Amino acid sequence: MxxxxxxxxxxxxxxxxxxxxxxxxxxxxxxxxxxxxxxxxxxxxxxxxxxxxxxxxxxxxxxxxxxxxxxxDAGRDAPREPGTVEHLAFTVSRATFQLAPARLRARGIEVLERDRGFMDSIYFRDPNGMKVELACYKFQTPEGWRDADVLRRAYELRVARGDANITAEHLADAIEDLLRR
Missing domain, CATH: 3.10.180.10 (2,3-Dihydroxybiphenyl 1,2-Dioxygenase, domain 1)
Incomplete structure (x- = not known):
C-alpha cells in the first residue's frame, strides 16, 4: 500500500x-x-x-x-432516507433514564421505550422532528477497558453461540473474559 x-x-x-x-x-x-x-x-x-x-x-x-x-419549528418527523441521520443518541445514567419518560411526557413530548438487550433506549423528537435517543447500558465497564471492548466481546460470544442478539449473559461472560486478560 x-x-x-x-x-x-x-x-x-x-x-x-x-x-x-x-x-x-x-x-x-x-x-x-x-x-x-x-x-x-x-x-x-x-x-x-x-x-x-x-x-x-x-x-x-x-x-x-x-x-x-x-x-x-418543522413540527413533523424528519426525513428518513439515505444520506440523512436516523437519530442522535446520548448517554444518561440509570437514575436519569428511569425518570426521563415521565419528565418528557410532562412537557408534552411523546416517548417510545425500547429494551435493546445490551442497553435500554428512550426515543422522542426535537421541535424539528429529529429523532433523539437517551441510552443507558446494562453493564458497568471494568476499569482499564472501554464500552466498545465489552460490546465487541459480547458480540463475539453471541455469534459463536448462534444467538440473535446480545443478552445479559453475553455481557456478563464478556466482562468475565476481559477481566481474566
Missing amino acids: TRSESRVQVQGLHHVTIVGSTRQSAIDFWEGVLGMPFVFEQPNLGNPAENHLYFDPGDGRLLTVFTDEGRT
Missing part, C-alpha cells in the same frame, strides 16, 4: 451539527429539556444568514445547531 492509499484514522467524534429553527427554540430544547449547557454562539462562518450555537452534551465535546430567526 502506498502512502496515498493509507486510510485517515479518526480518534473520536468531535462534534455534530444539526439544522435548527430559531435560537430560542434550540436553547429551549437542548439546554432546557436535555440539560446541555449553552457554551457560546457566533455567526455561521459558512452562511452568515445563520447563527451557530454550541452546547455541551456532557462529555466536553460539542453539539452545535445552525439557527435562523426566519425559520419556524
Whole structure:
C-alpha cells in the first residue's frame, strides 16, 4: 500500500451539527429539556444568514445547531432516507433514564421505550422532528477497558453461540473474559 492509499484514522467524534429553527427554540430544547449547557454562539462562518450555537452534551465535546430567526419549528418527523441521520443518541445514567419518560411526557413530548438487550433506549423528537435517543447500558465497564471492548466481546460470544442478539449473559461472560486478560 502506498502512502496515498493509507486510510485517515479518526480518534473520536468531535462534534455534530444539526439544522435548527430559531435560537430560542434550540436553547429551549437542548439546554432546557436535555440539560446541555449553552457554551457560546457566533455567526455561521459558512452562511452568515445563520447563527451557530454550541452546547455541551456532557462529555466536553460539542453539539452545535445552525439557527435562523426566519425559520419556524418543522413540527413533523424528519426525513428518513439515505444520506440523512436516523437519530442522535446520548448517554444518561440509570437514575436519569428511569425518570426521563415521565419528565418528557410532562412537557408534552411523546416517548417510545425500547429494551435493546445490551442497553435500554428512550426515543422522542426535537421541535424539528429529529429523532433523539437517551441510552443507558446494562453493564458497568471494568476499569482499564472501554464500552466498545465489552460490546465487541459480547458480540463475539453471541455469534459463536448462534444467538440473535446480545443478552445479559453475553455481557456478563464478556466482562468475565476481559477481566481474566
